């Protein structure tokens with residue numbers, strides 16, 4: 001008969017299932033959470049399991065180097081012993097769990113497996129006072145990809161930022177109250193300094209702001225004031241950009257294929273008191289009744305620009321998926337373009353650090369469409385740190401690094417000329 005798990009083992013078991021879902025099955029961390037944490041009733045246990053898995057994904061390459069330094073025969077990548085060692089070590093070396101608690105809560109997860117080996121490797125690393133490097137190492141393939149796309153400095157900044165808690169950015173529907181403390185990088189933006197629960201921050205209940213990374217707030221800003229003009233927000237959920245457009249005075253239709261994500265958008269609109277028409281639809285099949293003055297296509301992408309908040313992308317997004325996503329983005333952009341009035345503005349954006357999903361999609365669109373031109377972003381429209389390149393915005397890890405960095409994004413604005 002197996003012994004009952006010690007207190008705390010269940011959240012480690014959930015963390016291990018989460019890591020398996022990401023690393024072996026290629027699932028996004030958030031999508032895997034419900035299944036992996038099915039035995040956990042308490043929200044704080046679920047949050048802890050998620051935190052262990054996310055920190056392991058941020059530190060995976062360095063954890064594996066340590067494990068390999070202490071084993072005579074290399075453990076298979078998908079072996080239970082390696083999985084358990086990763087989560088025991090990350091707790092001690094990056095999450096301040098005392099070693100005895102970290103090992104006692106993971107050993108039951110190797111029931112019937114190489115417990116002695118796990119115990120031995122963990123003990124040896126503790127005795128040698130093993131440490132993780134200050135700046136985490138990116139997975140080799142990602143490091144190579146970003147280095148070749150953006151240069152060594154950007155790849156190094158990305159690694160440095162992986163060790164730092166991502167910032168909490170608020171976007172305000174109107175002018176932000178001066179009494180709230182923080183750093184403002186753009187109008188109606190505040191980067192909250194210090195750690196406060198979101199719901200405890202002033203103005204949450206009244207819906208004066210929503211959480212949105214400063215980089216993610218750029219695409220909607222580039223459409224300017226709405227003045228009652230009609231805007232289509234395609235791929236809208238959970239609605240950060242819909243709220244910006246509604247707050248700027250657009251008459252917004254927010255469309256998304258995901259009903260559950262649109263439910264979050266509805267909650268967001270309700271909390272902030274902003275309005276938009278909401279449509280559950282696949283934009284590859286849907287047709288509007290009339291053309292729009294402005295269109296925002298924040299297309300589904302690899303999300304590698306949000307690697308700090310979602311470190312699973314570092315391990316599961318492969319070049320083939322990037323190429324497939326880019327194909328989908330080109331089709332979506334072509335379809336969206338047909339719904340714009342002459343003289344209207346079309347924004348294309350992705351939270352991706354892959355040029356195939358950003359620059360290349362915009363270039364291909366302009367090459368194919370004689371009826372559109374690039375509407376270059378002017379230097380005065382954005383802060384100097386976000387300076388446009390060839391009239392487009394490319395935000396890289398390292399933008400605003402001293403202030404905590406920002407998400408990776410690509411944004412282009414086009415005008416319909418006929």
Ligand SMILES: C[S@@+](CC[C@H](N)C(=O)[O-])C[C@H]1O[C@@H](n2cnc3c(N)ncnc32)[C@H](O)[C@@H]1O
Nearest residue numbers: 235236237238239240241256257258282283298
């Ligand atoms: C990058 S997210 C959008 C984020 C959103 N714009 C915001 O600011 O909160 C991409 C969205 O595209 C939606 N999506 C994916 N394929 C779609 C399709 N064929 N038609 C409509 N929406 C789609 C996804 O459900 C997802 O919500």
